[in-house]
Amino acid sequence: MTQLKCCQGDSITLPRHRPEETRESRSPIRVQFAQGIVQTVPHPFLSCQSRLREGRWSAVRPIIVLPVRTLAILFQLLIATALAEAQSNPRKPVRPPLDLPRHDVSIPREWLTGVSDLTAGFGPSEQESYYQVLAEARDRSLSAQKQAAAENLALAEQEFRADKSNRKRQYRLFYDLVTRPESWRGQPVTLRGYIRDLTPMEVGENRSGLEQLYQAHLFTEDSAQFPYVVVCTEIPPGLPRPEVRRPTDFITVTGYFYKLWSYRAETESGRWSAPLILAGRLEWNPPRPTESSWRRLGPVVWLALGGLVTGLVTLLVRRRVHDREAIRRLRGLSQEPLPSESEIRQALEDLSQEEQGPHR
Structure with a gap:
């Protein structure tokens, strides 16, 4: 048997490999957690489907997650080291020098x-x-x-x-x-x-x-x-x-x-x-x-305001004239005498005769 120490005090006991064993006959793995819980899980070479079928993925998880996390941390450390070296010792790109003229104001x-x-x-x-x-x-x-x-x-x-x-x-x-x-x-x-x-x-x-x-x-x-x-x-x-x-x-x-x-x-x-x-x-x-805009747009703004004021004044004057004409018409109607009852009857008889005239 081989016993491995994991993080947080967990230990995993691996059975000794025998050449005559098959995948199905391999001995299970004994996992002892730091809390005192002991679980037996199938050998890592057993199929993943059987582990899931037995509902023991939680016991197998430390075996799989720990190496993956370790590899991820190592990968991040390698990237950080490479970036630090590139920053501390930057490589200058291979570019031909730029031949700029020396001006009178250039530094000697x-x-x-x-x-x-x-x-x-x-x-x-x-x-x-x-x-x-x-x-x-x-x-x-x-x-x-x-x-x-x-x-x-x-x-x-x-x-x-x-x-x-x-x-x-x-x-x-x-x-x-x-x-x-x-x-x-x-x-x-x-x-x-x-x-x-x-x-x-x-x-x-x-x-x-x-x-x-x-x-x-x-x-x-x-x-x-x-x-x-x-x-x-x-x-x-x-x-x-x-x-x-x-x-x-x-x-x-x-x-x-x-x-x-x-x-x-x-x-x-x-x-x-x-x-x-x-x-x-x-x-x-x-x-x-603010200042430059008003100076450039000043004439345009004043013309627009003048046109708006002129239009409003014209609209008000026309409306007032229209109101006065309507009032004058109402007053004229009120001063005319109303027709008498005999006049109304005569008018109705005339209308009835006009309507009957073509049928005769």
Whole structure:
């Protein structure tokens, strides 16, 4: 006999296998539960129909469910381990580098030689260039940065559409930055979306004259639920403080892609990465639908109101004239004298003679 210990103190006693036994002659299995209950069940090789026929499925269930649950747990652990390894050591897709032109407002490449991707914080080789890029974003012409960003985006989209495998796909700048950071490093980009948080940052010692910085998580249409990390030197006055349930929309940011920033997240590995954009300032352009709509629709609205008032006045005047005519007719009828009894009889006789005339 072989005795197996199961979960919760249960034990299963398996009979020793004999080669001369047949499927029908195999010894039953003795199952002892932790509560002291002892049950005897058929051998596992007996048909399932006989077990159900005997009504002992509840006793056989621990034998079947336990291995299935164990395999399911092992499978989940394997998947979680694979996801954690993929997040901690992401494999960069094999994509050719994007040859973007170096604009007058692009960051010099020698400033970015010590920048490393997928790191939290800034290393010693990144401290100086970090503040230098922020100062350039603050001091450079914003219109020139936007023009260069538009040219970069047009070239990237043209290269994307040239690939026949992308005919049914949409270009996403977020994905391009994550998969080809070396091609975009130091290049201006323009992003539009909403922010869920805005936090003032402490500024360390720097030679660029920076005194105040702000960090925000920007979500765009192509990034979906994954944010851009934006660090800027200035925010517009009157910008409402964003919240998780009430984000601030209509945000535009033009700045430089610096690196892939690693931050804490509720994932299997506990880390995630996002493009880090260094910008001069946030732009907030909320629409004014009420004022602009009334200005555009003002003449139309006034003409419609004038026509409505004219129609109502005309309807009231006609109704009043009609009422006066009806009153005048009633008064005229009331002033006419009523016919006498002899006149009524004479009229009836005339009618009867007219009716009898054709039959004669």
